[in-house]
Amino acid sequence: MTTSPRMTGPTLKVLGQLMEARSEGLSGADISKAIGIASGTLYPILFRLERAGWLSSDWEDIDASEMGRPRKRLYRMTSIGALEGRAAFNDILQGKGGLAWQS
């Protein structure tokens, strides 16, 4: 069972960044650098979003021993995440009643 993650400012920033990246995966460090968020805040958000099924993550497609560095974990938005994320943004943008901005 997935529950909707709590929408906080940093969560929205992370979602926005991942929506922008579309199918290209972003590592935690990439997201951190792009939106200026600390690791202590970022990884719990990614963990929560992944548990909720909004994100999926895969290892970078490289041979770690050949490259001589650990593989990055790349996060991508799932289709559910994209829908829910968009809904969350719309919820903010609609504001009170959402009358004037729908057209």
Add this chain to the structure above:
Amino acid sequence: MAIVKAIIVAMIAKLGADEAKAWLPTMTEWLLEIAASRLPVSEQERYREEWRADLLAFPGEFSKGIRALGFVCAAFRMRGMGLASRASAFLSRPRDLRIIGPLVGSFAVAIACSTVTVRHLSQSNSYTPYWKAVFIVSILLAAANLVLAVWWSLLTLKRYRRSSSISRMNVNASSLIKPGQIIGRRIGSDPEDECDHFFNCATCGQAVDMRDLGQVVHHEILGHNPLA
């Protein structure tokens, strides 16, 4: 003499800095291990590798150390989420309302005060005026604390119920949408009077142009100030 002192201080500072710099990678690795070991066993290997790769994206040893410290905080929070997700879901509403903290605090104060006083009285058997005063003051303090906690919680609950969905979210929405950034138009025909596009904010009294999303969002925030 002052020059000699300055030279000695500079040398010690330099030695200290060199030592700290030499120890930083070890400290970073140590913090990363602590962080990974806080996670469930099934997740440890994944995050160990992910966080090692993450650290490589940052050049400075100091920034790596800070980031590794963040991993420790993250690991504690992630472990909490994993173990108590149901409890957290149950508690999320009261926690947002900030009810639990003051209530638990006041009860703790009440219990601590009464326990200390009663214990002293039962052991020493000296019900002196001093201890009588301490007992009365502690009980009064605890009662006042409890009343304040209940009052504040009810006030918060009232404000929460009145607040809109935007202000309930833990996000500064006005920082996302600036006034003048998104201008909408009324659905259907425009009103005959321009004044109908405006309402007066109940909090700050300022006239709000409903076509400007930034203005509307700003006036939804609890305790906001009038826009310049």
